[in-house]
Amino acid sequence: MPTSFLISYKKFKKTNYKTISRFVNDSLKEFFGDTLFQDKILFFISDAAPYMIKAGGALKIFYSNIIHITCVAYGLNRVAEKVRDIFQGINKLVNNGKHFFLKAPHRITAYKNVMDCHFPPEPIITRWGTWLEVALFYSENNNLI
Numbered sequence: 001m002p003t004s005f006l007i008s009y010k011k012f013k014k015t016n017y018k019t020i021s022r023f024v025n026d027s028l029k030e031f032f033g034d035t036l037f038q039d040k041i042l043f044f045i046s047d048a049a050p051y052m053i054k055a056g057g058a059l060k061i062f063y064s065n066i067i068h069i070t071c072v073a074y075g076l077n078r079v080a081e082k083v084r085d086i087f088q089g090i091n092k093l094v095n096n097g098k099h100f101f102l103k104a105p106h107r108i109t110a111y112k113n114v115m116d117c118h119f120p121p122e123p124i125i126t127r128w129g130t131w132l133e134v135a136l137f138y139s140e141n142n143n144l145i
Helices: 017-032 050-062 072-085 088-101 103-112 132-142
Strands: 044-047 067-070
Touching: 017 050, 044 050, 050 067, 050 132, 067 072, 072 088, 072 132, 088 103
Parallel strands: 044 067
Antiparallel strands: none
16 A cells, blocks of 8 residues: 655745745655656645646656645635635634633633523634634624624
Protein backbone atom coordinates (compact mmCIF):
# COMPACT_ATOMS: atom_id res chain seq x y z
CA MET A 1 0.00 0.00 0.00
CA PRO A 2 1.39 3.45 -0.90
CA THR A 3 2.45 5.70 1.93
CA SER A 4 2.18 9.49 2.19
CA PHE A 5 5.06 11.60 3.44
CA LEU A 6 5.57 15.25 4.25
CA ILE A 7 9.10 15.60 2.93
CA SER A 8 9.60 19.34 3.10
CA TYR A 9 8.06 22.57 4.30
CA LYS A 10 8.98 26.15 3.51
CA LYS A 11 7.49 29.58 4.04
CA PHE A 12 7.87 31.68 0.91
CA LYS A 13 8.22 35.46 0.79
CA LYS A 14 6.86 35.45 -2.75
CA THR A 15 4.88 32.64 -4.34
CA ASN A 16 4.21 31.88 -7.97
CA TYR A 17 4.02 28.70 -10.01
CA LYS A 18 7.77 28.74 -10.73
CA THR A 19 8.83 28.91 -7.07
CA ILE A 20 6.33 26.21 -6.10
CA SER A 21 7.19 23.78 -8.89
CA ARG A 22 10.93 24.32 -8.35
CA PHE A 23 10.54 23.76 -4.60
CA VAL A 24 8.52 20.56 -5.10
CA ASN A 25 10.98 19.21 -7.66
CA ASP A 26 14.05 20.05 -5.52
CA SER A 27 12.44 18.55 -2.42
CA LEU A 28 11.62 15.30 -4.21
CA LYS A 29 15.15 15.04 -5.58
CA GLU A 30 16.56 15.57 -2.09
CA PHE A 31 14.18 13.00 -0.59
CA PHE A 32 14.76 10.27 -3.17
CA GLY A 33 18.43 10.94 -3.85
CA ASP A 34 19.85 9.41 -7.02
CA THR A 35 17.14 6.76 -7.45
CA LEU A 36 14.68 6.97 -10.31
CA PHE A 37 11.49 8.17 -8.69
CA GLN A 38 9.62 10.14 -11.36
CA ASP A 39 7.10 7.35 -12.00
CA LYS A 40 6.41 6.91 -8.27
CA ILE A 41 4.95 10.39 -7.78
CA LEU A 42 1.20 10.03 -8.15
CA PHE A 43 -0.50 13.04 -6.56
CA PHE A 44 0.06 16.74 -6.07
CA ILE A 45 -2.54 18.04 -3.61
CA SER A 46 -3.00 21.78 -3.18
CA ASP A 47 -5.55 24.53 -2.93
CA ALA A 48 -7.14 25.90 -6.09
CA ALA A 49 -5.12 29.12 -6.29
CA PRO A 50 -4.27 29.92 -9.92
CA TYR A 51 -0.52 29.69 -9.33
CA MET A 52 -0.94 26.23 -7.76
CA ILE A 53 -2.97 25.04 -10.75
CA LYS A 54 -0.17 26.28 -13.01
CA ALA A 55 2.46 24.61 -10.79
CA GLY A 56 0.58 21.32 -11.09
CA GLY A 57 0.73 21.64 -14.87
CA ALA A 58 4.46 22.41 -14.76
CA LEU A 59 5.12 19.35 -12.58
CA LYS A 60 3.24 17.13 -15.05
CA ILE A 61 6.15 17.62 -17.47
CA PHE A 62 8.59 15.92 -15.08
CA TYR A 63 6.22 13.45 -13.42
CA SER A 64 4.12 11.72 -16.07
CA ASN A 65 1.89 9.87 -13.58
CA ILE A 66 1.12 12.87 -11.38
CA ILE A 67 -2.49 13.90 -10.89
CA HIS A 68 -3.15 17.35 -9.47
CA ILE A 69 -5.94 17.33 -6.90
CA THR A 70 -7.33 20.56 -5.53
CA CYS A 71 -8.72 20.31 -2.02
CA VAL A 72 -12.37 21.37 -1.80
CA ALA A 73 -12.00 22.33 1.86
CA TYR A 74 -9.74 25.24 0.94
CA GLY A 75 -12.37 26.55 -1.44
CA LEU A 76 -15.09 26.24 1.17
CA ASN A 77 -12.92 28.09 3.67
CA ARG A 78 -12.41 30.92 1.18
CA VAL A 79 -16.18 31.14 0.68
CA ALA A 80 -16.68 31.30 4.47
CA GLU A 81 -14.05 34.06 4.73
CA LYS A 82 -15.81 36.03 1.99
CA VAL A 83 -19.14 35.66 3.82
CA ARG A 84 -17.49 37.01 6.97
CA ASP A 85 -16.10 39.98 5.00
CA ILE A 86 -19.45 40.78 3.36
CA PHE A 87 -21.50 40.63 6.58
CA GLN A 88 -19.50 43.03 8.76
CA GLY A 89 -22.39 43.62 11.18
CA ILE A 90 -22.73 39.92 11.92
CA ASN A 91 -18.95 39.62 12.18
CA LYS A 92 -19.00 42.39 14.80
CA LEU A 93 -21.77 40.58 16.72
CA VAL A 94 -19.82 37.30 16.65
CA ASN A 95 -16.62 38.99 17.83
CA ASN A 96 -18.38 41.00 20.54
CA GLY A 97 -20.11 37.86 21.79
CA LYS A 98 -16.76 36.12 22.02
CA HIS A 99 -15.09 39.03 23.86
CA PHE A 100 -18.08 39.51 26.19
CA PHE A 101 -17.57 36.05 27.70
CA LEU A 102 -13.79 35.90 27.40
CA LYS A 103 -12.25 35.51 30.87
CA ALA A 104 -15.59 36.42 32.48
CA PRO A 105 -16.78 33.46 34.59
CA HIS A 106 -19.49 35.54 36.32
CA ARG A 107 -21.03 36.54 32.97
CA ILE A 108 -20.95 32.92 31.83
CA THR A 109 -22.68 31.78 35.02
CA ALA A 110 -25.30 34.54 34.76
CA TYR A 111 -25.97 33.68 31.12
CA LYS A 112 -26.43 30.00 31.91
CA ASN A 113 -28.75 30.78 34.85
CA VAL A 114 -30.97 33.24 32.96
CA MET A 115 -31.04 32.09 29.35
CA ASP A 116 -33.19 29.28 28.05
CA CYS A 117 -30.74 28.24 25.34
CA HIS A 118 -27.31 26.70 24.98
CA PHE A 119 -24.16 28.73 25.43
CA PRO A 120 -22.92 30.27 22.16
CA PRO A 121 -20.16 28.26 20.48
CA GLU A 122 -16.71 29.86 20.37
CA PRO A 123 -15.61 31.16 16.97
CA ILE A 124 -12.06 30.04 16.24
CA ILE A 125 -10.71 31.60 13.07
CA THR A 126 -8.34 28.71 12.31
CA ARG A 127 -11.13 26.12 12.53
CA TRP A 128 -13.17 26.17 9.38
CA GLY A 129 -16.84 26.75 9.90
CA THR A 130 -16.88 27.83 13.56
CA TRP A 131 -17.71 31.43 12.63
CA LEU A 132 -20.69 30.18 10.61
CA GLU A 133 -21.80 28.01 13.55
CA VAL A 134 -21.80 31.04 15.86
CA ALA A 135 -23.63 33.22 13.32
CA LEU A 136 -26.29 30.50 12.91
CA PHE A 137 -26.56 30.18 16.70
CA TYR A 138 -27.31 33.90 17.04
CA SER A 139 -29.75 33.71 14.13
CA GLU A 140 -31.66 30.80 15.67
CA ASN A 141 -31.65 32.25 19.19
CA ASN A 142 -32.00 35.98 18.49
CA ASN A 143 -35.42 36.15 20.14
CA LEU A 144 -33.94 34.77 23.38
CA ILE A 145 -30.79 36.85 23.56
